Amino acid sequence: xxxxxxxxxxxxxxxxxxxxxxxxxxxxxxxxxxxxxxxxxxxxxxxxxxxxxxxxxxxxxxxxxxxxxxxxxxxxxxxxxxxxxxxxxxxxxxxxxxxxxxxxxxxxxxxxxxx
Amino acid sequence: xxxxxxxxxxxxxxxxxxxxxxxxxxxxxxxxxxxxxxxxxxxxxxxxxxxxxxxxxxxxxxxxxxxxxxxxxxxxxxxxxxxxxxxxxxxxxxxxxxxxxxxxxxxxxxx
Numbered sequence: 041x042x043x044x045x046x047x048x049x050x051x052x053x054x055x056x057x058x059x060x061x062x063x064x065x066x067x068x069x070x071x072x073x074x075x076x077x078x079x080x081x082x083x084x085x086x087x088x089x090x091x092x093x094x095x096x097x098x099x100x101x102x103x104x105x106x107x108x109x110x111x112x113x114x115x116x117x118x119x120x121x122x123x124x125x126x127x128x129x130x131x132x133x134x135x136x137x138x139x140x141x142x143x144x145x146x147x148x149x150x151x152x153x154x155x
Numbered sequence: 156x157x158x159x160x161x162x163x164x165x166x167x168x169x170x171x172x173x174x175x176x177x178x179x180x181x182x183x184x185x186x187x188x189x190x191x192x193x194x195x196x197x198x199x200x201x202x203x204x205x206x207x208x209x210x211x212x213x214x215x216x217x218x219x220x221x222x223x224x225x226x227x228x229x230x231x232x233x234x235x236x237x238x239x240x241x242x243x244x245x246x247x248x249x250x251x252x253x254x255x256x257x258x259x260x261x262x263x264x265x266x
Contacts, residue, residue, distance in 0.1 A: 073252075081259075082159075082241050082243075082257050082258045084256070085254065132254075146199040
């Protein structure tokens, strides 16, 4: 089991462009959460998807959107990129209703650089 | 609003010395607290959680609701403990299963 897989690992985009990041959850997990980790900061919650719907959202503008597919994989889209969007984007998968939290599995992240 | 504060960005100790990584939180309700660790070039992984009262790799953490703290301790630090440590919180009353992280403490254990 490969755990959580994220692609690409690194990405460089120009300000104003749009980007799509991808996440495949751990086998058996049905919920995907996205976090943004700026340099020197802890991860910040962006949103969470379950049953192909956004269930929770953090304090991020509408430029950040997502999608979950029937196979539980997910995409994070960011429009009109700003320099401040440069960060490591982490995906975490879990099983809904599992409150043990052992079910949280993080991916290695996608390093996005906006120039 | 929920918040996690880790007052030390950097912490350096010698091998064999005790280590304590501080974590304070604010949350209106019954929080669940965790410590996550990120070793160099590895992904974020759960170290321990308060609800299980376990000891992992010699680390322990006690939830002090009066002081709203969840400090991570180890009596004898090892070089392999060098890593980035994040304290995190969640609470089903207000945040479902989202995690709120602190800014992290970079622990360096010197030989």
